Amino acid sequence: MTDSTDVMAALNEVSSNRSFGGYQKVFSHDSKELGCQMNFAIYLPPQAEDGEVPVVYWLSGLACTEQNFIMKSGVQRYASEHSIIVVAPDTSPRGCNIPGEDDSYDFGTGAGFYLDATQEPWKKNYRMFSYVSRELPEIVTSNFPASKERQSIMGHSMGGHGALICALKNPGKYRSVSTFAAICNPSVGNWGQKAFSGYLGPVESKSWADWDATELVKKYSGPPVEILLDQGKADPRLETDLFPENFVRACKESEIPVILHMRDGYDHSYYYIATFIEEHIKHHVKYLHA
Numbered sequence: 001m002t003d004s005t006d007v008m009a010a011l012n013e014v015s016s017n018r019s020f021g022g023y024q025k026v027f028s029h030d031s032k033e034l035g036c037q038m039n040f041a042i043y044l045p046p047q048a049e050d051g052e053v054p055v056v057y058w059l060s061g062l063a064c065t066e067q068n069f070i071m072k073s074g075v076q077r078y079a080s081e082h083s084i085i086v087v088a089p090d091t092s093p094r095g096c097n098i099p100g101e102d103d104s105y106d107f108g109t110g111a112g113f114y115l116d117a118t119q120e121p122w123k124k125n126y127r128m129f130s131y132v133s134r135e136l137p138e139i140v141t142s143n144f145p146a147s148k149e150r151q152s153i154m155g156h157s158m159g160g161h162g163a164l165i166c167a168l169k170n171p172g173k174y175r176s177v178s179t180f181a182a183i184c185n186p187s188v189g190n191w192g193q194k195a196f197s198g199y200l201g202p203v204e205s206k207s208w209a210d211w212d213a214t215e216l217v218k219k220y221s222g223p224p225v226e227i228l229l230d231q232g233k234a235d236p237r238l239e240t241d242l243f244p245e246n247f248v249r250a251c252k253e254s255e256i257p258v259i260l261h262m263r264d265g266y267d268h269s270y271y272y273i274a275t276f277i278e279e280h281i282k283h284h285v286k287y288l289h290a
C-alpha cells in the first residue's frame with residue numbers, strides 16, 4: 001500500500017482478514033460517480049507486500065454485494081498462488097432514496113447492471129459502468145500496488161455482461177475477459193429487458209445496442225482481447241436470460257476469438273463458480289504475467 005495520506009484518507013477499512021498468506025480486505029469510500037458510499041472487496045496476495053502485481057476485477061450478479069464472491073468462490077487460494085490482486089465491487093449504488101429502488105431483486109438496489117443510466121430517476125446515481133471501469137481502477141491503483149497496465153475483468157450473470165461491456169467499450173484496457181453464466185444478449189432476455197427499459201428507456205429509443213455485448217462485439221475494432229465464456233448446461237436461466245450462443249455467433253461473424261465451455265450438470269450458483277474459478281484465474285494469468 002502507498003502511504004499517501006490524502007488518498008488513503010478517502011478509504012475506510014471495513015474488515016481485514018489474513019488469507020493464504022495475504023489479506024482479504026473490504027473498504028468503503030464515497031463514490032463521486034454514484035453519489036453514495038460504496039464498499040469494495042480486495043484480496044492482496046503476499047507478493048503485493050514487495051511491489052506491483054496484476055489485478056483482476058470481478059463483477060457479481062443480481063442481488064449480490066461485495067461479499068458473495070469473496071465468501072463463496074474460494075478465489076483467495078488461486079490469487080495468492082498466482083500473485084494477483086482481485087477486486088470485487090458492490091453491484092449497485094445503495095441508499096440513494098430513489099422511489100422504487102428496493103422494490104425488486106432484479107432492478108435498482110443490487111441490480112445496477114454495470115451501465116450508465118440515461119433515464120430519470122436513475123441517471124444521477126446509476127453509473128456503474130463509469131464506476132467499475134474508471135473511478136474504481138483509479139482508486140485501486142492509487143492506493144494499492146496494483147498494475148495500471150496489467151488488468152483483466154471477469155464476472156457472473158449480470159456481472160458477466162458487465163465484464164464483457166467493460167472490455168468491449170474500453171478497447172485495450174483489459175488483457176482478458178471471462179464470464180460465468182453471463183447475460184450475453186440482454187436486449188432479448190427477461191432480466192436484460194427489464195433493466196434496459198428502466199435505465200435506458202424503451203427499446204424504440206434505440207439506445208440498447210450501445211450497452212448490449214452481443215451488439216457491441218459486432219462493432220469491436222480494438223486490440224485483440226481473449227474472451228472466455230463459461231456456462232452450466234443445467235442453469236435454469238439459460239433459455240430465458242443468458243443466450244451465450246447469440247454472443248458466440250456474433251463473435252464468429254466478426255472474427256473475434258471466443259471460447260465457450262458448456263458444463264454438464266452445473267447450474268447458476270456459486271457451487272458452479274467455485275468449481276471452475278481456478279481455471280479462469282489461470283486463463284487470466286496467461287495474459288497478465290505474459
Ligand SMILES: N[C@@H](CCC(=O)N[C@@H](CS)C(=O)NCC(=O)O)C(=O)O
Binds near residue numbers: 061064105157268269
Ligand atoms: N435471489 C434471487 C436470484 C438472484 C440470483 O440468482 N443471484 C445470483 C446472481 S444472478 C447470485 O449470485 N446470488 C447470490 C449468491 O448465490 O450468493 C431470487 O430471488 O430469485
